[in-house]
Amino acid sequence: MTNKSAETKPAKKASSSYTIMSELVLPGETNTLANLMGGKLMYWMDIAAGIAAQKHCNTVAVTASVDNISFANPVKLGDIVTIESIVTRSFNSSMEIYLKVWGEDLRAQHKYLSNEAYFTFVSLGANGRPYMVPEITPETEEEKERYNGALRRRQLRLILGGKMKPEEAGELKALFV
Template sequence: MSQKAKTAKESYVVMTELVLPNDTNTFGNLMGGRLMYWMDIAAALAAMKHCAAPVVTASVDNISFENPIKLGNVVHIEAKVSRAFNSSMEVHMKVWGEDAIQQYRYKSNEAYYTFVALDPNGRSRPVPQLVPETEEEKDLFESALRRRQLRLILGGKMKPSDATELKALFQL
C-alpha cells in the first residue's frame, strides 16, 4: 500500500507551556527531564500528523541545553518531521524560551527524536515519505541518513563497517 508523500510543514506542531514552580530545579530553571517530557509529546504529535497512526518513541538523540528557561518564562517547542524511512520518522525540534514580561525570545535547545508508526496490532507499519521544501528542510533531510546510521550503530543494530553515509564523511 503506497501512501502519498507529505511535506514537513504538514507535520508542523508548536507546543507552548508556562514554566511553573513544580517544573523547576533549585536554581529556578526548567528541569531538563520536564523539558524532555514536553518535547516527547510535541514530537509524537508531529509524527502522528505525518503518518496518521499511533506512534512510539524509538530513540532520543543528544540534547544540548544552550540556555536555561527560567521560572515564569514560556516554552515554545517547534516540531516537524525531518525525514521518513520505512516505518520510522525522525522529528527535528527547536525549543525557545520567552520572557513575556521583558518581551524577548531566546533559543534553548535543539534535538532529534525518532518514532515508529504502529498498525492496529502494535506492529510497525509503513509511513509516507517526506518531501523537503525549504533549504533548511533539505539540509535536515540529507543529514538524517547519517544521524540514522549513528543511532543504529549506537543501538547495536548496524555494524560500523556498513554505515556508508558516515564512512563517506571521513574518506578523503
C-alpha cells in the first residue's frame, strides 16, 4: 500500500533529477588487465542513480532492479569515469533512471562511451513503505523518447520478474501485433 498524500505533489521536470558523478580509476579498483572492475562501476552507477531518484522524490529511495548492463568499452587504470543519471519516468512509487557512463583518458584527450543502463528505484516513506512520487514532465526530444519507452521497459521488467503476464502487457503487445 502506498501513501496517497504524495499525489498532491506537482510534477517535476526530468532535468531536475540530472546528476553527474566522476571518479578516478585507481589501482585497487582494477582487474589484472588494468581495467575498472565491473562490480566497482556498478556500485558507482547505483550511487548516481540513487542520487537522481532522491532528487526527484525527496525521500529515501532504494534499488529495485537493474536492467542489462553491457560493457561496450573498458575503462582503464588512470582514466576518469563520468556517470550521468536522470529519472525518465515515475510509476506510483517507482522511478526509472537512465544512466550513461563515459570513460576519459585525459592524457590522450579521448572521451569514450563505456555503457548505458536503466535502474529502477522505489521511494520509501518514513514508515519504510513505498511512497508515491511526483510525475515527470519531459521537455527535450530525448527526454520524451525515454519517457515514452519507459512503459514498455517497465512491462518487460514485470514480465521477467513474474509480476505480470505477457498478455497483460498492452504496450509490448502493440509492438508485435
